[in-house]
Amino acid sequence: MQKKIFFLIFLTILFLNIYSQNNEIIKKQDTNSLIKGIFYPNCVFYEIFVQSFYDTNNDGIGDIKGVVKKLDYLSNLGIQAIWLMPINPSPSYHKYDITDYCNIHPDYGTINDFKTLVKEAHKRDIKIIIDLVVNHTSSNHPWFVEASKGKGNKYHDYYVWSTDKAIFSKEPYHWHFLKDSLGNEIRDEKYYGFFWHGMPDLNYDNEELRKEIINIGKFWLKDINIDGFRLDAVRFFYPEEEIKKNYRWWQQFRREMDNVKTNFFMVGEIWGEDTVVAPFLTKGINAGFNFDLSYAIINAANKQVDNGLIEKVIKIRSLYKSYEPDFIDAIFLTNHDQDRVMSELQNNIDKAKVAASLLLTLPGSPFIYYGEEIGMRGKKPDELIREPMIWDYDNKEKGQTYWEEALYSTSRTIVPVSAQLNDSNSIFNHYKKLIGFRKKSKALTLGDIKSTDLKNINVISFYREFENESLLVICNLSKKEQIIYLSELASKYNKLVFSTKGGVEIIDNKIVVPAYANLIFKK
Ligand SMILES: [Ca+2]
Ligand SMILES: [Ca+2]
Incomplete structure (x- = not known):
């Protein structure tokens, strides 16, 4: 009994060791790519x-x-x-x-x-x-060519077959007869091909x-x-x-x-x-x-x-x-x-x-x-x-x-x-x-999303946040310039860091967003 317990402890230690080694390898790779800005x-x-x-x-x-x-x-x-x-x-x-x-x-x-x-x-x-x-x-795949030779073939069971007439009438478009070299149907059993007869399902x-x-x-x-x-x-x-x-x-x-x-x-x-x-x-x-x-x-x-x-x-x-x-x-x-x-x-x-x-x-x-x-x-x-x-x-x-x-x-x-x-x-x-x-931007790449309390039916706005980077994204969907009145929270985002259009005006707690413009503000 004791021997068994020791053996179990030994196995656990071995497992933890391998596990942490693996984890370290993963971490190392991740850090390297993160430094280079690759978040794949x-x-x-x-x-x-x-x-x-x-x-x-x-x-x-x-x-x-x-x-x-x-x-x-x-x-x-x-x-x-x-x-x-x-x-x-x-x-x-x-x-x-x-x-x-x-x-x-x-x-x-x-x-x-x-x-x-x-x-x-x-x-x-x-x-x-x-x-x-x-x-x-494809129905031309060598597996299917083999499978078509019949039940004795090793590859037959790689595909889905049936002789159940009730299923055939329930799903008429998905079940297909094989054809011989003259194009005549071989009426032993049907195979399942969800999309069409040229694509038999595995x-x-x-x-x-x-x-x-x-x-x-x-x-x-x-x-x-x-x-x-x-x-x-x-x-x-x-x-x-x-x-x-x-x-x-x-x-x-x-x-x-x-x-x-x-x-x-x-x-x-x-x-x-x-x-x-x-x-x-x-x-x-x-x-x-x-x-x-x-x-x-x-x-x-x-x-x-x-x-x-x-x-x-x-x-x-x-x-x-x-x-x-x-x-x-x-x-x-x-x-x-x-x-x-x-x-x-x-x-x-x-x-x-x-x-x-x-x-x-x-x-x-x-x-x-x-x-x-x-x-x-x-x-x-x-x-x-x-x-x-x-x-x-x-x-x-x-x-x-x-x-x-x-x-x-x-x-x-x-x-x-x-x-x-x-x-x-x-x-x-x-x-x-x-x-x-x-x-x-880590906030755009990895950050979560939060809604805003800005009210304008022609504008979509949201916050994106990751670690200490916090952004407010504003997108004018319409062909007219739009005025947005900033709430207390939104007005803290007062640095314009990205814009697809010139002519953005920020007056007190009001932003004039040009037609179709996409703006990003930082806290
Ligand atoms: Ca070519
Ligand atoms: Ca399938």
């Missing part, structure tokens, strides 16, 4: 559709080398991390149906190109995360499959040295009735990834309200994209009135906190699945600037969709919200992509990058100024 993943992200970004071999299709070539452009804008939409081999242009998880699509380049990208990005203190699309594979009850996915995660994090994942279609890993299994799977995945990398980040596409997102955050996915907030920001910029945005942010954050004290909120305006923010705002540059001002002063990790910083337009269908980035007039820039003909964003409708860089009034420079200020 609390930082500004940029979402890239490689296909449309920059082309280096003149086939009209963007590639990994093209992203390398434009790292200095992104650095100049102030970007601190990049999310690449899927880069793996796939039969589709968007590549959300993957046939090989550990390789690069030949149109985009090679795994060595990708390693160069990671190295070059890290040199510039830019982190890289990639899309991990593992709710489903079966996360299969332990071997889980191991494969975990190994894929480790390959990218450890061997290729990326900094995290954007997780596709998180809600669909299990059906709604088995949602707890879904939470537990992500907790397992997180634990496994924590073993190979400190300071890695997972942001999930959990398309739903805050109550849907929150449970995934408990010891699981670090952040979920805040779709509700994105609609609210665009709505405020569109209607030019305070729509209770700040109360909404505070409510969502307190819910997230109750599930996970270390939660991160991933905030954005629009992504590759939505009409572009510029089109949502009737191509009004001033409104787009207001939306950017809100995005880049609110708490969370802001994600910018490529082209938003130059005001690119686009409405569904999907191809037209993923149009080629506009670098110069009349395709003068060598790397201009042309894999599709653009309908919304051309150098005739959008002022290209080349012309915006040196125009201090451009939307590009609006983004750049805001990002530059945010990066230097």
